Amino acid sequence: MTALLTVEDLWVRFQTRSQIVEAVRGISFSVGRERVGIVGESGSGKSMTGRAILGLVQQPGVVSAKRIDFKGRNLATLRSRDLRAIRGQHISMVMQDPKYSLNPVIKVGNQIAESYRLHHKASRSEAKIKTLEMLKEVQIPDPERVYNTYPHELSGGMGQRVMIAMMLIPNPEILIADEPTSALDVTVQKRILEIMDKLVRDRGMGLIFISHDLNLVSSFCDRILIMYGGRIIETCAAKDLHKTTHPYTRGLLNSLPSLQNPSARLQILNRDPRWKEEPSVNAISENSNV
Amino acid sequence: MFEAINLSVWFGTDSDKFQAVNDVSFSIARGESFGLVGESGSGKSTILKAITGLAQDWTGSLNVDGDNLGHKRDRDFYTKVQMVFQDPYASLHPRHTIDRCLSEPLKMRKASNIDARINQSLRDVGLDPSYRFRYPHQLSGGQRQRVAIARALIQDAKFLLLDEPTSALDVSIQAEILNLLNDIKKQRGLTYLLVSHDLAVVAHMCDRIAIMQTGKIVETINKQTLQTATPETDYAATLISASHGFKRDAM
Amino acid sequence: MLGIDLTKTRQWLETDAPQSRRQAKLSQLYVSWLDLKSNRLAMIGLTVIATLIVTALFAPLLAPHDPYVQDLSNRLQPPLTDGYFLGSDELGRDILSRIIYGASTTLYIVFLVTITAPIIGLLVGTAAGYLGGWTDAILMRLTDIFLAFPKLILALAFVAALGAGIENAVLAIALTAWPPYARLARAETLTIRNSDFIAAIKLQGASPLRIITGHIWPLCISSLIVRVTLDMAGIILTAAGLGFLGLGAQPPLAEWGAMISSGRKFILDYWWVATMPGLAIFIVSLGFNLLGDGLRDVLDPRRQKL
Numbered sequence: 005m006t007a008l009l010t011v012e013d014l015w016v017r018f019q020t021r022s023q024i025v026e027a028v029r030g031i032s033f034s035v036g037r038e039r040v041g042i043v044g045e046s047g048s049g050k051s052m053t054g055r056a057i058l059g060l061v062q063q064p065g066v067v068s069a070k071r072i073d074f075k076g077r078n079l080a081t082l083r084s085r086d087l088r089a090i091r092g093q094h095i096s097m098v099m100q101d102p103k104y105s106l107n108p109v110i111k112v113g114n115q116i117a118e119s120y121r122l123h124h125k126a127s128r129s130e131a132k133i134k135t136l137e138m139l140k141e142v143q144i145p146d147p148e149r150v151y152n153t154y155p156h157e158l159s160g161g162m163g164q165r166v167m168i169a170m171m172l173i174p175n176p177e178i179l180i181a182d183e184p185t186s187a188l189d190v191t192v193q194k195r196i197l198e199i200m201d202k203l204v205r206d207r208g209m210g211l212i213f214i215s216h217d218l219n220l221v222s223s224f225c226d227r228i229l230i231m232y233g234g235r236i237i238e239t240c241a242a243k244d245l246h247k248t249t250h251p252y253t254r255g256l257l258n259s260l261p262s263l264q265n266p267s268a269r270l271q272i273l274n275r276d277p278r279w280k281e282e283p284s285v286n287a288i289s290e291n292s293n294v
Numbered sequence: 295m296f297e298a299i300n301l302s303v304w305f306g307t308d309s310d311k312f313q314a315v316n317d318v319s320f321s322i323a324r325g326e327s328f329g330l331v332g333e334s335g336s337g338k339s340t341i342l343k344a345i346t347g348l349a350q351d352w353t354g355s356l357n358v359d360g361d362n363l364g365h366k367r368d369r370d371f372y373t374k375v376q377m378v379f380q381d382p383y384a385s386l387h388p389r390h391t392i393d394r395c396l397s398e399p400l401k402m403r404k405a406s407n408i409d410a411r412i413n414q415s416l417r418d419v420g421l422d423p424s425y426r427f428r429y430p431h432q433l434s435g436g437q438r439q440r441v442a443i444a445r446a447l448i449q450d451a452k453f454l455l456l457d458e459p460t461s462a463l464d465v466s467i468q469a470e471i472l473n474l475l476n477d478i479k480k481q482r483g484l485t486y487l488l489v490s491h492d493l494a495v496v497a498h499m500c501d502r503i504a505i506m507q508t509g510k511i512v513e514t515i516n517k518q519t520l521q522t523a524t525p526e527t528d529y530a531a532t533l534i535s536a537s538h539g540f541k542r543d544a545m
Numbered sequence: 546m547l548g549i550d551l552t553k554t555r556q557w558l559e560t561d562a563p564q565s566r567r568q569a570k571l572s573q574l575y576v577s578w579l580d581l582k583s584n585r586l587a588m589i590g591l592t593v594i595a596t597l598i599v600t601a602l603f604a605p606l607l608a609p610h611d612p613y614v615q616d617l618s619n620r621l622q623p624p625l626t627d628g629y630f631l632g633s634d635e636l637g638r639d640i641l642s643r644i645i646y647g648a649s650t651t652l653y654i655v656f657l658v659t660i661t662a663p664i665i666g667l668l669v670g671t672a673a674g675y676l677g678g679w680t681d682a683i684l685m686r687l688t689d690i691f692l693a694f695p696k697l698i699l700a701l702a703f704v705a706a707l708g709a710g711i712e713n714a715v716l717a718i719a720l721t722a723w724p725p726y727a728r729l730a731r732a733e734t735l736t737i738r739n740s741d742f743i744a745a746i747k748l749q750g751a752s753p754l755r756i757i758t759g760h761i762w763p764l765c766i767s768s769l770i771v772r773v774t775l776d777m778a779g780i781i782l783t784a785a786g787l788g789f790l791g792l793g794a795q796p797p798l799a800e801w802g803a804m805i806s807s808g809r810k811f812i813l814d815y816w817w818v819a820t821m822p823g824l825a826i827f828i829v830s831l832g833f834n835l836l837g838d839g840l841r842d843v844l845d846p847r848r849q850k851l
Binding site (some may be wrong): 346348367368372376377379380381382386387388389390393398399402422425426427429432442445449476490528539 | 561562566747751759760762
């Protein structure tokens with residue numbers, strides 16, 4: 005499978021008054037038409053990675069990379085104007101809470117239509133038709149009615165569907181999803197994942213799924229990257245996760261309470277300071293055209 | 295230790311009225327851990343609010359340790375019942391040191407030996423007393439939650455309400471906090487009412503579990519039933535299967 | 546030897562693990578100070594204010610002439626005349642000395658208003674915001690009433706009732722300045738009131754008084770401080786305006802507004818008489834604004850503590 009996106013030696017650094025904080029420390033990975041899950045705890049650098057790809061890291065953060073190769077173009081060296089053309093149209097991002105990502109004073113349908121018109125030359129009515137089609141694709145039962153609602157009138161699950169519609173309407177090749185279901189109820193989560201699954205498969209997209217939920221990622225993705233302290237500490241196929249031997253991943257898996265395997269005491273993860281010093285595992289898939 | 299009979303809680307009045315909890319009844323024995331599971335809007339957190347007196351519009355009866363609760367709470371109540379909140383970043387006052395946070399309840403009670411009690415209380419939750427003069431922003435999420443637990447324990451309360459105590463924490467930290475809660479419960483003979491949306495956490499911590507949906511208790515199960523037999527109601531079954539993760543072929 | 550002490554003190558202040566209440570508080574203040582220090586404009590503002598305070602305190606030592614002594618043979622001398630660095634006014638008094646003495650008057654006004662208006666506002670606003678219900682309604686209507694009074698009209702009323710003078714002018718300003726602080730404090734209280742940490746202290750059995758004074762005030766104070774420094778310019782100008790109208794400081798008291806007023810007649814031919822005090826007001830107001838902006842950045846609770 006050829007890679008859509010290849011990231012090599014990505015660093016994200018923040019200069020504070022007293023020191024330099026390294027959020028992402030030299031990671032390399034590739035994403036093809038597959039689902040790659042990036043898992044880690046808070047502070048592991050997983051969200052920063054997603055933002056760095058899209059150039060969304062705010063000052064005083066600095067992104068540097070040997071290359072961020074997207075279909076032959078190096079995103080790391082692009083001017084912001086060119087990066088804006090890629091953002092949204094070719095690589096899109098869905099974030100955790102639609103409340104904070106949708107404009108609260110504009111009707112939802114208009115926001116999606118605007119997203120469409122930003123990337124395609126289309127009239128208002130054409131955009132509206134496309135929007136309604138997209139709303140149907142994310143399985144919103146009454147697209148006409150939802151078109152005219154405001155974000156605060158939608159439940160969490162509906163809001164996230166709208167978010168997905170808005171991000172997928174320009175037909176990007178890659179979707180970055182940063183904790184897209186963490187704020188949702190468990191039953192709603194399932195439905196949203198099903199929708200994402202269908203859309204990604206039907207459109208042949210690449211998906212980067214960022215989450216703290218190991219089990220979720222292992223059941224939804226094809227390949228997993230586990231991040232710790234800004235580095236990729238392990239990479240494996242999703243189905244092999246439960247055979248992992250790395251002490252950190254093992255520790256994470258064992259510390260989860262489980263319905264099927266109850267225990268009186270949960271296993272504590274003992275953090276080995278050496279994990280922070282291990283070199284980052286290269287997760288550029290062998291099959292990709294580098 | 296605790297009993298709720300025909301509890302109904304609502305918000306707003308007349309046309310705006312929202313029925314958050316609808317005719318709920320359950321009881322908790324002394325020394326038991328009881329779980330309330332449900333999705334958002336199920337009313338589980340509202341029950342906690344009614345018990346603590348933060349929600350005042352309710353009918354029915356609430357009984358803690360033999361005393362019937364009215365709509366107001368007195369000092370006595372707070373020495374029996376305490377609560378640990380969900381968000382460790384919001385439950386500690388940002389401008390107060392941990393020392394102030396823990397000493398204030400003691401000072402209000404005119405307790406003696408405050409210094410020693412604070413140090414002991416920190417040790418009891420696994421924090422070194424050197425953390426005493428830090429501010430919340432100088433602590434990690436897990437450490438803040440330990441302080442919140444220390445605060446709840448410092449009044450020697452025997453009935454603890456736990457409102458999603460680990461939802462905002464990393465999984466590895468969650469394990470430490472859950473173990474801590476279980477240890478403390480055994481040491482001090484406490485009774486827990488744990489509210490969570492995470493079925494696995496509740497199943498690990500609790501002896502009996504009530505599943506709530508839109509304000510009503512749909513089913514009450516005990517730990518064994520969760521793991522072995524199938525639940526009685528469809529909703530409970532949906533929750534259990536959903537907590538097992540995403541199944542691609544199940545589509 | 547002094548160098549070693551300073552390093553140890555700095556380490557003590559920069560610690561991430563304070564060992565006593567005092568160390569905790571002082572280290573927080575130190576971190577905020579470092580934050581402020583990194584803001585160049587705010588430091589300029591602070592320097593201006595510091596200069597104002599020093600000038601006011603040491604006026605008799607700094608002023609080259611007595612500000613009240615008249616020398617009619619030397620009236621209306623232009624700036625840089627021998628002995629009159631900023632020129633002299635229509636009665637031959639040295640403008641520089643009058644400005645220096647005027648600094649104490651300005652500082653006096655500013656100090657009086659600062660300790661009254663925001664404090665009244667804090668008391669009223671937090672009580673209204675936390676207690677709600679009738680208390681809120683009554684206190685807010687009271688606030689609205691005072692907000693409706695235009696400062697100058699009230700000052701006129703006070704003068705009519707009590708006679709002109711600087712204390713009455715200050716009283717008038719303070720009485721009309723507190724309502725915005727009350728509104729600000731109330732808005733903050735309404736947000737804070739629903740926090741988990743307030744719920745937690747309620748669950749410890751705290752009385753409303755303890756909650757308001759110990760938990761809500763510390764969080765409101767920063768926005769009030771910022772608001773006061775930003776309002777300072779307005780307060781000085783209002784006092785100057787009152788002085789200009791003859792309602793505030795009475796002659797021969799050196800007050801910047803009164804100086805502008807008396808210099809008005811000569812503005813075309815002898816511009817310095819009115820312009821010099823005007824520049825003084827401008828610089829001090831600017832200083833307060835810059836400091837206020839800097840303080841707002843430092844005290845903003847949403848700022849990440851890095």
